[in-house]
Amino acid sequence: MYSSIRQDWFSNVRGDLLAGLVVALALIPEAIAFSIIAGVDPKVGLYASFSIAVIIAFTGGRPGMISAATGAMALVMVLLVKQHGLQYLLAATVLTGVLQIVAGLLKLGALMRFVSRSVITGFVNALAILIFMAQLPELTDVSWVVYAMTAAGLAIIYGFPYITRAVPSPLVTIVVLTGVAMLLKLDIRTVGDMGQLPDSLPIFLLPDVPLTLETLRIILPYAATMAVVGLLESMMTASIVDELTDTPSNKNRECVGQGVANIATGFIGGMAGCAMIGQSVINVKSGGRGRLSTLVAGIGLLVLIVFLGPWVKQIPMAALVAVMIMVSIGTFSWDSIRNLRKHPPSSSLVMMATVVITVATHDLAKGVFVGVLLSGIFFAHKVGKVLRIDRSLDAEGRLRSYSVVGQVFFASSETFINSFDFREAVQKVRIDVSHAHFWDITAVGALDKVVLKFKREGAEVEVLGLDEASTTLMDRFAIHDKPGAVEKLMH
Known part of the structure; x- marks a missing residue:
């Protein structure tokens, strides 16, 4: 002291x-x-x-x-x-x-x-x-x-x-x-x-x-x-x-x-x-x-x-x-002037937008708000692209396995859904998410849609490896394991 x-x-x-x-x-x-x-x-x-x-x-x-x-x-x-x-x-x-x-x-x-x-x-x-x-x-x-x-x-x-x-x-x-x-x-x-x-x-x-x-x-x-x-x-x-x-x-x-x-x-x-x-x-x-x-x-x-x-x-x-x-x-x-060419374009754009809005409005709050908003949008876009889904098929052609690696949230949910082949004629689908994390209800909805679409095509679906936080989110908001979920999707 x-x-x-x-x-x-x-x-x-x-x-x-x-x-x-x-x-x-x-x-x-x-x-x-x-x-x-x-x-x-x-x-x-x-x-x-x-x-x-x-x-x-x-x-x-x-x-x-x-x-x-x-x-x-x-x-x-x-x-x-x-x-x-x-x-x-x-x-x-x-x-x-x-x-x-x-x-x-x-x-x-x-x-x-x-x-x-x-x-x-x-x-x-x-x-x-x-x-x-x-x-x-x-x-x-x-x-x-x-x-x-x-x-x-x-x-x-x-x-x-x-x-x-x-x-x-x-x-x-x-x-x-x-x-x-x-x-x-x-x-x-x-x-x-x-x-x-x-x-x-x-x-x-x-x-x-x-x-x-x-x-x-x-x-x-x-x-x-x-x-x-x-x-x-x-x-x-x-x-x-x-x-x-x-x-x-x-x-x-x-x-x-x-x-x-x-x-x-x-x-x-x-x-x-x-x-x-x-x-x-x-x-x-x-x-x-x-x-x-x-x-x-x-x-x-x-x-x-x-x-x-x-x-x-x-x-x-x-x-x-x-x-x-x-x-x-x-x-x-x-x-910052010398670094405009060295830094990523998104960072330079955020910096310049903050300057322009602040100087134009003489309002520091508006300038910082725009800067933070743009930073968030660019970050979400960047993280949304860091999502990989690997596929494998067993020797008999009955089990299709998907391994999801990365972050699933509102910005990456569309990529997540589009990475699955729902028309493939297999009896069972296994989705391993042990190296993935589901962040929001948009991500929960994306997993719901994937599971229900496979079930609609007659495949048995197994989801493995949900971490504790993702499991809590699924328990509260997911519907793919609820009775009548497939019928709701079809209608």
């Missing part, structure tokens, strides 16, 4: 402190932008980012991952805010947390094993593209000074590590460009231009909504959608951070942690949130590894906006744009 706490919290103190500060600075414009998307005051997103980051540092299952207000969640809540207002959003945020805790207790985090590598790669690439696209408004119809500052920021980000890695280069970029902008009094867009920063600490309050079934009817669809989107993005981000740091995470604990964070956030006037891949990558790339980096990001954000607001307002957006461009470049899996 003690060694685990030490590892999670104090194994990388200096790196976590500096990385957390970088993330805190990067969270400010993001939280304000997501608040605007959702149609709420900037402080709703800022308070949410503080609350979620601090709580998830203690309750989450992935050390070093950053959770806060996100664009994916903001898009879901737009209509709720527009039709019913902020208070219903806060109530939906609390309910979102409850649903996520239930998901964690039901161990739904284990479902991540059904998400293929191709889907994760597509998800990462789509996010990298979306992160880059989100910076374009800051680079459109602006003066040459903005381009110069952004270019200078990228030069510092990629050049400073050659001088020293003691301080994260994104932090150096933000400090240097802010200093230059203030010294030269440059007329460029700053964090302060994005919205009013709060000047007080958040307070506990109950959502001001009637506690009725009608309220539940209004918020439940939004809460359920936010719970699914939030957990999906969090689980995917956790997998990516697992790979970046070569360390494991507890997905079910992360589900519960996200739920606790959202419940608490709803009670201090914040919007629902989840893990953020952009900020998580910034954290890892800046040297953050432990829970301390997430805690520092949350506390640092609150300190910056409440106590250092006048200074934070001076940060040029060009500096943060440079940081986010670095994130998009670092996030994109460039190997």
